Each structure stands twice: as C-alpha cells, then as structure tokens.
Amino acid sequence: MTGRATIIGTGSYLPKYILTNKELEKIVRTSDEWITTRTGIRSRRIAGPGEETSKMATRAAISAMEMAGITALELDMIIVGTITAEMVMPSCACLVQKEIGAETAFAFDVSAACSGFVYALEIADRYLKNAPDMKILVIGAETLSSRVDWQDRNTCVLFGDGAGACVVSGSKSDAGMLASQLYSDGRLWQLLSLDAAPRRYCPAVDYGAVPERNKFCDGSAFNMVGKDVFKHAVREMGNAVENLLEREGITLDDVSLLIPHQANIRILKSLAERVNLPFKKVYTTIQKYGNSSAASLPAALDEANREGRLQKGDLLLFSVFGGGFTWGVVLWRW
Numbered sequence: 001m002t003g004r005a006t007i008i009g010t011g012s013y014l015p016k017y018i019l020t021n022k023e024l025e026k027i028v029r030t031s032d033e034w035i036t037t038r039t040g041i042r043s044r045r046i047a048g049p050g051e052e053t054s055k056m057a058t059r060a061a062i063s064a065m066e067m068a069g070i071t072a073l074e075l076d077m078i079i080v081g082t083i084t085a086e087m088v089m090p091s092c093a094c095l096v097q098k099e100i101g102a103e104t105a106f107a108f109d110v111s112a113a114c115s116g117f118v119y120a121l122e123i124a125d126r127y128l129k130n131a132p133d134m135k136i137l138v139i140g141a142e143t144l145s146s147r148v149d150w151q152d153r154n155t156c157v158l159f160g161d162g163a164g165a166c167v168v169s170g171s172k173s174d175a176g177m178l179a180s181q182l183y184s185d186g187r188l189w190q191l192l193s194l195d196a197a198p199r200r201y202c203p204a205v206d207y208g209a210v211p212e213r214n215k216f217c218d219g220s221a222f223n224m225v226g227k228d229v230f231k232h233a234v235r236e237m238g239n240a241v242e243n244l245l246e247r248e249g250i251t252l253d254d255v256s257l258l259i260p261h262q263a264n265i266r267i268l269k270s271l272a273e274r275v276n277l278p279f280k281k282v283y284t285t286i287q288k289y290g291n292s293s294a295a296s297l298p299a300a301l302d303e304a305n306r307e308g309r310l311q312k313g314d315l316l317l318f319s320v321f322g323g324g325f326t327w328g329v330v331l332w333r334w
Ligand code: UT7
Pocket: 029, 030, 031, 034, 035, 038, 039, 114, 153, 154, 155, 157, 192, 224, 225, 226, 227, 228, 229, 230, 233, 263, 264, 291, 293, 321, 322, 323
C-alpha cells in the first residue's frame, strides 16, 4: 500500500426542497432569464428542518461508507470543510462522528470557504503519507441558505445547500492523488466575506418560507463584489491548472474530466476556454444545485461516480476557488 490518498467510496445528500428561479422571482426583483443567462442556475436546494449542515454531512458520509464497504468504527479521522456549521463548537466533524458512531476517529473542521473540501482532501493525503492504512472521511457540507440575505438579489440567487463525502485510504495501485497545489490570498478578503454568525444557529424555517430567514440573519449575510470575484476565479483557477499540469508533465489531452467548484456556468466556461479544455470535459451540476460552496465538488464527484462517468485509470482535475481568497487544484487518477 502506498501513502497516496485514493477514494474508496463517495456519497452525497441534497435537501429535498427545490427552489426554482420562478419562485425566486416572487422573493426578490429578479428573473429566471437573468439568473439563467448570467449564472446557468435554474434551481437550488434549500435545507429544511432536520437538514442542518451536520445532518446532511452525516447522510453523505453514511452513503460514502456504504459504497466503501466499511463501518464507522473503522474510521481513523473525519474532516469537514464548511463555513456554515450550525455550531462553532463542537465542530461539524464531531457532530458527524457522534451521529455515525465513529468512536475511534478524531474529527475537526476546515474553514476554507468553497475550497474547503479540496483543502480537507489534501490534509487527508498528507496523513496517509505517514499512515497509509488510515481510513479518513472527507466531507464538504453547507447550509448557505441560512446565511444569505434573501433581499439581496446580487447574492441570494447564487447559493444552495448540500453535502458530499468521500472515504479515502492509502492506494494499493497507481490510483489516487497524483499532485496538488493549494493557494490563499488574505489581502483580498473583502471581495467575498461572511461575518461570524450572530446567533447560536440560524434555524431553518418551514419549506417555502425562505424570506423568513432574514429575521434570524440580519447583518451577517454574504458580502460579495461579484465581478471581481469572477475575474479572480477564472484567472487563479486557470493559472493553478496550467502550473500543476506543467509541473507534472501532463497535457490537457490526457485529462478525462475536470470536476470544479460550481460557482457560475460562465466562470466554468471561461476557465475551460482559458486553459483550452473542451467544455464537454467539464462536469457541471450548477444548473440544478447552484453554488453550495465546499459541498459542490464532492457532491458533483459522487454524482459523476454513480452515473458511471468515471472509469478506472481516468485522469481527473479538481479545481476550486472561494472566499479568503482560497483556491487550489488536484490531479487525481481514478
Ligand atoms: O464561490 C465563489 C462565490 N461567488 C461567485 O462565484 C460569484 C462570481 N461572480 C458572478 O458569478 C457574477 O459576477 C454575478 C452572477 C454575481 C453577477 O453577474 P454580472 O454579469 O457580473 O452582473 P453585474 O453584477 O455586473 O450586474 C449587472 C446588472 C446590474 O444592473 P445595472 O447596474 O446594470 O442596472 C445588477 O444590479 O444586473 C443586475 N443584477 C440583477 N438583475 C436581476 C444583479 N443581480 C441580479 C439579479 N436579477 N439576481
């Protein structure tokens, strides 16, 4: 067994409630046409009662463990990438540990916004270098709807909720994480930020009563300079992909699929164009789920996996960008 992280199971959970653009038209001054053409988003999932971040993370984790064929007692470590855990302490990861009964694991959260899952995956890979037998649950989970200002059309149309998870362990073959590079630039934090939660927890409200959430979240919603975030995202993700491939001596022809953070379909098209990758090689779920931050990539990975889009030996790229700024890229052999 090598010390390279390989994925032995994937899982995801998406909330049941589907908020369409048409419904959003009743909440803020927007239109289905504007949202679709500017973002590619047609609907997003909104968490309701019983779908708090840790609960969705738990369901995604159970599904990933089922696919991996392991029990919770075999887990050594749980890492959750999230910026919308329902509590600051304990961590979301500890709540997941409790829910699944992973008594012998240690657990913690990673705060890297939309890049949280890839940051967590990289940490798992580093642990596996020393202890390839470890079994590690890596999760991205978010309830962004609880922190969105539903009167701010610049942001509220973009975000959705969900969770995705992977069980990773040391690779017995040449599959797994081949290379990665993470980046941050805290100087640009004001372009995309979210204040600390003003309350212990922004409670989910009944399905269909989304604007009610403002009562609980006043003054602590997203701040975003959309156009600047857009430009930085395309440039930095593009540079990161190009630099990693050059370093590893790989060309984009060798890459089967890019699974990116799902921020905006135009960002993904611009990225593909910039690095010269045919858009059919970019896996997208943003149309259905919107931007679910750290959850978007692992949930997309699980969907691609269950659809049979990933063949043994395929070279995959994971590319992320989010608040901080944080960003990163991973080269993975399936
Ligand atoms: O994970 C990272 C998180 N964030 C992102 O990835 C966001 C990156 N940025 C973007 O995706 C895009 O910048 C947005 C989708 C947020 C905005 O698209 P844009 O093409 O940059 O539009 P804009 O901000 O320049 O706004 C154009 C117009 C403005 O009206 P005026 O000033 O031209 O009259 C906005 O007020 O569109 C207006 N607008 C809207 N109209 C209808 C902004 N939001 C909406 C809306 N519905 N929801």
